[in-house]
Amino acid sequence: MPPPSAESGAPARGASRKPRADAERNRARVLAAARELFTARGDEVQMPDVARAAGVGIGTVYRHFPSRTALIAAAGEQRHAEIVEFARAECLTRSDAAEGLAAYLHRIGEVLAADRGLSAPVEAAFGSTEPTGEVQAEGLRVAGDLLARAKAQGAVRADVEVTDLNMIACGLAAIIRTGSGDWRRYLRIACAGLRP
Amino acid sequence: MPPPSAESGAPARGASRKPRADAERNRARVLAAARELFTARGDEVQMPDVARAAGVGIGTVYRHFPSRTALIAAAGEQRHAEIVEFARAECLTRSDAAEGLAAYLHRIGEVLAADRGLSAPVEAAFGSTEPTGEVQAEGLRVAGDLLARAKAQGAVRADVEVTDLNMIACGLAAIIRTGSGDWRRYLRIACAGLRP
DNA sequence: ATTGGAATCGGAATCCGATTCCGGTTCACC
DNA sequence: GGTGAACCGGAATCGGATTCCGATTCCAAT
Numbered sequence: 001m002p003p004p005s006a007e008s009g010a011p012a013r014g015a016s017r018k019p020r021a022d023a024e025r026n027r028a029r030v031l032a033a034a035r036e037l038f039t040a041r042g043d044e045v046q047m048p049d050v051a052r053a054a055g056v057g058i059g060t061v062y063r064h065f066p067s068r069t070a071l072i073a074a075a076g077e078q079r080h081a082e083i084v085e086f087a088r089a090e091c092l093t094r095s096d097a098a099e100g101l102a103a104y105l106h107r108i109g110e111v112l113a114a115d116r117g118l119s120a121p122v123e124a125a126f127g128s129t130e131p132t133g134e135v136q137a138e139g140l141r142v143a144g145d146l147l148a149r150a151k152a153q154g155a156v157r158a159d160v161e162v163t164d165l166n167m168i169a170c171g172l173a174a175i176i177r178t179g180s181g182d183w184r185r186y187l188r189i190a191c192a193g194l195r196p
Numbered sequence: 197m198p199p200p201s202a203e204s205g206a207p208a209r210g211a212s213r214k215p216r217a218d219a220e221r222n223r224a225r226v227l228a229a230a231r232e233l234f235t236a237r238g239d240e241v242q243m244p245d246v247a248r249a250a251g252v253g254i255g256t257v258y259r260h261f262p263s264r265t266a267l268i269a270a271a272g273e274q275r276h277a278e279i280v281e282f283a284r285a286e287c288l289t290r291s292d293a294a295e296g297l298a299a300y301l302h303r304i305g306e307v308l309a310a311d312r313g314l315s316a317p318v319e320a321a322f323g324s325t326e327p328t329g330e331v332q333a334e335g336l337r338v339a340g341d342l343l344a345r346a347k348a349q350g351a352v353r354a355d356v357e358v359t360d361l362n363m364i365a366c367g368l369a370a371i372i373r374t375g376s377g378d379w380r381r382y383l384r385i386a387c388a389g390l391r392p
Numbered sequence: 393a394t395t396g397g398a399a400t401c402g403g404a405a406t407c408c409g410a411t412t413c414c415g416g417t418t419c420a421c422c
Numbered sequence: 423g424g425t426g427a428a429c430c431g432g433a434a435t436c437g438g439a440t441t442c443c444g445a446t447t448c449c450a451a452t
Contacts (some may be wrong), residue, residue: 256431
């Protein structure tokens, strides 16, 4: 990485100093620990647990994430990002668009089903109608593409919108979280409801 | 180790004494207050608030409901009961069974949408695969009847089960809770997915 | 390589809210 | 009217998230 060519003597207002290496390392450690713990043990995980698992003090956890909620949200966002990446790689590339769409939803189910604590934020992510975060925007975009392809192939009704997919995903998350029943059946019904 | 069965002059095991009038009154007050507050202000309501609104001490709240969670669950159960009653009165009586089924789900949506804090327990109620509580059992029964009628009229696929309805309802609750989008659209899709 | 000082660290102290405890009071029954 | 079990109120306790601050570490300019 070439050092910034024209560094004025005075620190620039926006990005002055290179962030400290240890700070970034710690942030990553905390996030990784949180992700692991919340996935495994769910909501019963406490902040001291995270700090201990990350090998840092509680204060450090709070420096990087202003609250427990924020920490969980950050961990959940990573989880969401995985799903989006999968959709890009495995779903958008299928020739049968309806299959791709189904695979996308199915993947969400699998990821959440293997998880005990990060479902809630992911659910919230699908739930929120809009902005917060690049990952969410990206997810919306990918889902939109998936949907457009399926419509073009006449496999999905023309009046279906991306929000409909998000609602289905949000419901899916809740069903899995509560252990309501066989989520694959739910998805089958939902997908059937999308067809012309 | 239970005391010897031979019951002396002591009160019968089942119903010994008439429950104290003030106790029952207080219980009702607490429940009513809780219901109102949670519906209006959601999860941010605190136990002292409930006690104050009910005009009793905190201890009294805890005598009747062992925990905050239990209190919310009890309040939510009332809400659930309303829904079940509506289903009995307005949905089971329609000649068009599919319409009745749709009306049932729609009603759930309306009730939850007008509520800010009791959605979570109701969601849990639809979520749980099994027994807890007479209301829930009753709800399952009514939903089963609704479904059977629709199947008999050929308006719903034969392989649909009651749990499928519960999953749809559970998803609906989550969608409304998170404000995910237009829940009526969701229901339209779900109902479409039920058809043969 | 040394040094100044801003950012980071760690964890003890604080805060908030649910839950428990217990002396005083009330009610159903005799 | 008397009696004891059940109930009442609310102060005290407890658990866990969040804040605070002196000590430490790292970046960058000398």
